[in-house]
Amino acid sequence: MEILDRSTAPKLNAKEVVQRYFSAFAQGDINQIIALLDDEVVWHIDGSPHVSTVGILQGKVQVRRWFESFPKNFKPQEFVINELFENNDNVVVLGRFRHTLLSTGNTVGSDMVIHFKVANSKIARYQIFEDSALLGRAFDPVDNWQQQQLKVNQTLYRYWDRGEGPTLIFAHGLLVDHEAFAAQFNALSESYRCIVLDMPGHGQSGYHPDGWTLDDLSRDLALMIQELSLGKVTFIGQSQGGMVGIRLAARYPELISGLILIGTSARAEFPERLVHWQQQREVILNGPEKQRAAVFTAIQLRINGEAWLSSNPAEVIHERSVMLAHDRTGLALALDAAVITRGDVRNLLPQIKVHTLVICGEHDTATPVELSREIVSAIENASLLTLANVGHHPMIEAPKEVTEAISEFLRLL
Numbered sequence: 001m002e003i004l005d006r007s008t009a010p011k012l013n014a015k016e017v018v019q020r021y022f023s024a025f026a027q028g029d030i031n032q033i034i035a036l037l038d039d040e041v042v043w044h045i046d047g048s049p050h051v052s053t054v055g056i057l058q059g060k061v062q063v064r065r066w067f068e069s070f071p072k073n074f075k076p077q078e079f080v081i082n083e084l085f086e087n088n089d090n091v092v093v094l095g096r097f098r099h100t101l102l103s104t105g106n107t108v109g110s111d112m113v114i115h116f117k118v119a120n121s122k123i124a125r126y127q128i129f130e131d132s133a134l135l136g137r138a139f140d141p142v143d144n145w146q147q148q149q150l151k152v153n154q155t156l157y158r159y160w161d162r163g164e165g166p167t168l169i170f171a172h173g174l175l176v177d178h179e180a181f182a183a184q185f186n187a188l189s190e191s192y193r194c195i196v197l198d199m200p201g202h203g204q205s206g207y208h209p210d211g212w213t214l215d216d217l218s219r220d221l222a223l224m225i226q227e228l229s230l231g232k233v234t235f236i237g238q239s240q241g242g243m244v245g246i247r248l249a250a251r252y253p254e255l256i257s258g259l260i261l262i263g264t265s266a267r268a269e270f271p272e273r274l275v276h277w278q279q280q281r282e283v284i285l286n287g288p289e290k291q292r293a294a295v296f297t298a299i300q301l302r303i304n305g306e307a308w309l310s311s312n313p314a315e316v317i318h319e320r321s322v323m324l325a326h327d328r329t330g331l332a333l334a335l336d337a338a339v340i341t342r343g344d345v346r347n348l349l350p351q352i353k354v355h356t357l358v359i360c361g362e363h364d365t366a367t368p369v370e371l372s373r374e375i376v377s378a379i380e381n382a383s384l385l386t387l388a389n390v391g392h393h394p395m396i397e398a399p400k401e402v403t404e405a406i407s408e409f410l411r412l413l
Contacts, residue, residue, distance in 0.1 A: 014118035015086040018093065021116075021123060022081060030067045034060050038122040047132030051139050052103075054132070075100040077107060077164065080229075091116040096229055097130075100164075101138050106145040107164060108138035109229070147204075150228070152220040156206030159197045163189030166257070166410075167230045169221070170196040173239025173263070174338045175299065175323045175331070176393070177203035180238065183399035184406060192410070195230075199240065201330030203322075211333045214240070214342055218247035225255045232257035234410065238395060239263050239367060240338035243345075246375075249356075250348035258413045259356040260406060263364050263392050265371040266378075268344045277339050285332040289324065296323040303366040305391035315396070349378035356382040357409045359402060361390030 012020070017036060024032035043057040043066060052073040057063055078098035085092045093116070098109035110131035117125035137143045146160045160178055168188060170181040178185075178196045185196050198205040200212060208216075221244065225233055234257055237245035242264025249256045269277070283295045300316060301309065309316055323331075356379050360372035369386060376382040385405050387398050395402045 012121040013086070014089050014091050014116070015084065017118050017121055017123060018084065018091045018116050022093075026079070028071070030064060033067060034064055036123055037063060038119060038124040041123055042125045044125070044127040046129075048136035048139070051132070051135050054135075073102055075102060078109065089118045091118065104139060104141050104145070106138040106143075108134055110134055111229075150224060151206075152224055153208075153216070155200050155208050155212070155220060157197060157200070157220070157224065158204040159195050160185065161193070161195050163191070163193045165192040167193045167195065167233040168410075169225070169230075169233050169235050170194065171221070171235070171237040171241030171244055172197070172199060172202070173241055173393070174334060175202075175296070175326075176319065176396075177322055177326075179322065180393065181236075181395055184236070184395055184403050187403050188406065188410075197241075199334065201332075201334030202326055207327070207330040207333055209329075212337050214243050214337055215247060217244045217337070218251065221248060222252040222255055225252075234258035234260065234413070236260040236406065237262065237264065239392065240334070243338065243342060246345055246348055246352070249354060250345075250351040253351075253353060256354050258409065259352065259354050260359065260409060261356065261372075261375060262359045262394055262402070263361060263367050263372075264358075264375070265367045266344070266346045266349055266375055267371060268342060269339050274340060277335070281332050281335050281340075284335065285328050293320065293324060296320050299323075303364070303392035305361060305363045305389055305397050307389045308391065308393075308397040319396075346374070346378065349375060350380070352379045352382075354381065355409070355413060357385065357405065358382055359385045359387065359394050359405060361392060361394050361397065362386055362388050363390060364392045366392040 021033060021036050024036065037060050040059060041063055043063045045054050047054040049055070052069065053066070057066055076097070076099050078096070081093055081095040083094040093114040096109065096111050098107060100107045113129040115127045116123055138145060146162050147158065148161050149156060149158050151157070162185065170185065172178060172180040178198050181196050185194050188194050200217065201207040232255060235245045235248055237243070237260070242261040245259055245261055246266055249259045280295050283291050287295070297320060300320060358372045358376050360367070360369050362369065372384055376384045387394050387401055390397045
């Protein structure tokens with residue numbers, strides 16, 4: 001029988017050791033992981049001490065316990081290694097993870113950098129750099145975890161993130177906020193990862209004091225999709241949100257898997273409306289609360305369907321309270337972008353190649369049905385759903401029908 005002389009076995013270089021570590025980690029093979037460690041290995045994870053993985057450990061026994069506790073605390077959803085760099089005995093790894101915490105049910109994702117120090121073909125030191133603040137939030141059982149925030153090009157975007165699966169992004173119209181998509185968010189997050197935004201100048205999001213354009217918003221959201229590693233998303237936009245969606249799908253096709261446009265337009269605002277909008281803007285920005293409330297009431301009566309207005313008095317009052325709660329300056333600047341200076345982008349419509357569903361209300365006076373028909377006629381793979389007795393807010397006025405239409409559209413993608 002030939003006896004292998006282990007002293008003559010070729011030594012692994014640092015990169016090979018780390019690659020074997022990740023292979024063992026992917027298989028959940030703790031024994032193989034421990035075999036790759038130096039007896040006095042140092043395991044270093046910074047962050048809040050109430051996070052189960054945080055701390056500095058030394059020695060194989062301590063690290064084994066760390067690995068044995070990992071599946072009791074985390075359910076991995078994603079673990080991706082993008083780059084691996086070696087320099088002498090140092091290996092630096094770039095990647096991303098997304099895990100569900102079993103203690104809170106929160107799913108957290110972060111970019112990561114891992115530094116390995118290898119000596120004599122063994123891992124002597126491990127240190128991971130990740131979003132420790134976000135992990136701390138995810139482990140806090142009383143944290144309002146669904147509410148997240150991201151600052152993009154100096155604008156703070158607040159958004160609500162729930163569910164797992166293909167990603168849907170919802171962008172609401174002028175004057176309302178993320179609650180406009182509450183019915184769809186609650187239903188679809190059972191099967192999809194749903195991200196619903198407060199658009200700049202609305203709700204809890206911030207805004208750039210110098211103002212912005214719809215082109216700026218499409219660039220911001222493209223960057224958000226890329227930097228959060230969301231992959232291809234289905235974008236669902238209503239009114240101003242749909243205007244952003246047109247720009248996003250045409251200019252960043254690599255980021256969009258499907259497009260749903262609700263009560264929107266590819267045209268500039270009708271010229272005959274601009275004077276009235278300017279007058280309303282002045283009241284929204286500088287008027288007393290009573291006058292502002294009167295403006296918002298008039299807008300509601302003009303754009304919402306009569307059936308919804310008469311049947312939902314409490315919701316009408318709530319919608320108006322949302323309008324009144326917006327930051328005055330932020331809302332005036334949002335009005336500039338979505339109405340007064342938005343421009344005509346009908347030339348972008350033929351560039352949209354993804355499957356597109358256009359939904360409009362039969363009684364929408366803000367973006368009349370003919371504007372939706374125009375969009376459908378110019379996009380190669382588009383279809384139109386017109387809802388009877390519905391105005392400018394189909395997702396609020398006909399929530400069941402809109403949710404079912406979105407669900408059917410997603411099944412066919």
